[in-house]
Amino acid sequence: MTKADLHNMQGEKAGKVDLPEEVFNVKVNPDLIYQVTRVQMLFRRQGSAHTKDRSEVRGGGRKPWRQKGTGRARHGSSRSPIWKGGGVTFGARKERNYKKKINKRMKRSALFMVLSAKREKDMIFFVSDVNIKEPKTKEVREFLKNNFQDKSILLVLPEIERNIILATRNLKNVDTIQAQDINALDLLSYKYLVIPQASIGKIKENFLGPEGVEEQGKDSGSAEGN
Numbered sequence: 001m002t003k004a005d006l007h008n009m010q011g012e013k014a015g016k017v018d019l020p021e022e023v024f025n026v027k028v029n030p031d032l033i034y035q036v037t038r039v040q041m042l043f044r045r046q047g048s049a050h051t052k053d054r055s056e057v058r059g060g061g062r063k064p065w066r067q068k069g070t071g072r073a074r075h076g077s078s079r080s081p082i083w084k085g086g087g088v089t090f091g092a093r094k095e096r097n098y099k100k101k102i103n104k105r106m107k108r109s110a111l112f113m114v115l116s117a118k119r120e121k122d123m124i125f126f127v128s129d130v131n132i133k134e135p136k137t138k139e140v141r142e143f144l145k146n147n148f149q150d151k152s153i154l155l156v157l158p159e160i161e162r163n164i165i166l167a168t169r170n171l172k173n174v175d176t177i178q179a180q181d182i183n184a185l186d187l188l189s190y191k192y193l194v195i196p197q198a199s200i201g202k203i204k205e206n207f208l209g210p211e212g213v214e215e216q217g218k219d220s221g222s223a224e225g226n
Contacts, residue, residue, distance in 0.1 A: 001018040001019065001020070001021065002018070002019040002020075002021055002024050002025045002119075003016045003017065003018060003019065004016065004017055004019055004024075004119065004124070004126050005017075005126065006126050006127070006128055006197065007125060007126065007127050007128070007147075008127065008128055009127065009129075009130065009131065009139075009143050010143075010146075011143070011146050011147045014128050015128075017126050017197055017200065019119070019200065020200070020204050020208070022112070022204075022208060023112050023115055023116075023200075023203060023204055023207070023208070024112075024115055024116055024119045025116055025119075026109070026112045026113050026115075026116040027113075027116075028113045028116060028117050029109075029113060032106060032109060032110050032113065033110045033113055033114060033184060033188075035102070035106070035110075036102060036106055036107055036110035036184050036185075037110070037184050037185045037188060039099075039100050039101075039102045040107075040183060040184065040185040041185060042098045042099055042100055043099055044185075045098045047094060047096060047097070047098055048094055049092035049094065050091075050092060050093060050094040051088040051091025051092055051093070052087055052088060052091075053081075053087040053088060053089070053091070054077065054079045054080060054081060054086060054087030055087070056087065057079040057085070057086060057087045059078065059079060060077040060078045060079030060080075060086070061077070063075070063076055063077070064077070064078050107183065107184070108207055110184040111182065111183060111184045111187070111207065112207075113184075114184045114187045114188055115187065115193075115203075118187065118193060123191060123192050123193065124192070124193045124194075124195055125147060125148075125192060125193065125194045125195070126195050126196075126197065126200075127194060127195070127196050127197070128196070128197050129196055129197065129198070130155070130157075130161075130164055130194075130196050132161075132163045132164050132167055133163070134163060135162065135163040135164075135165075135166035135167045136167055137167050137168070137170050137171060139167065140164070140167045140168050140171065140174075141171060144171070144174065148192055150172075150173070151173070151191045151192055152173040152174075152189075152190045152191045152192070153173065153174045153175075153190055153191070153192045153193075153194055154175055154176070154177060154186065154187065154189070154190035154192070154193050154194070155168060155174070155175070155176045155177070155193075155194045156176075156177055156178075156179050156182060156193060156194065156195045156196070156199045156203075157176055157177065157178055157179065157196070157199065158178075158179050158196060158198040158199045158201075158202045159178065159179075159202075160178060164176060173190075175190070179195075179199040179202035179203050179206065180202060180203075180206045182203065
């Protein structure tokens, strides 16, 4: 087991916490992390940009002028791509599918690599618990201000906690996510992670399961080969 400092809401050290080696002490493969995060970004791409080709632009059914005898170039429609207001050639089309396939083992391995890299660089702040009795921003702001100095922060919650979500939604560069929903792209989008002690078990349970140690050993081998 890997050990890390455990803090309370005041930012004071409250002891040590055991971290699963399979999650927080994995060899980092930058190429795999890039590949996984790129695919995740493509999945979030809306793909709603759409330009009209000449068949979709309104008008242009009449020939602008007769074929011969005018001294001008011949044209069959004012909706031609070479005319102002005409269709667009090779423009963005909403029918295009940007998504790419990537298997679950690669996504999971990349997630553990990002967690391991952030732990190695002291960018993960482990807390014993985040207790907020009322959804007031003041309590969370004081905790974050004393420990992170207005850096971007992602708070990994063991489960949906309404008071914490309401208390943090007005804070700039602060967001919350459930432990079961974390992924490599979201973790890399924030400088620091705040992980309550209860979330550690949720992460291990959700991404490793009862046979997690053996499976992660296989994953690490396949990841290094990519």
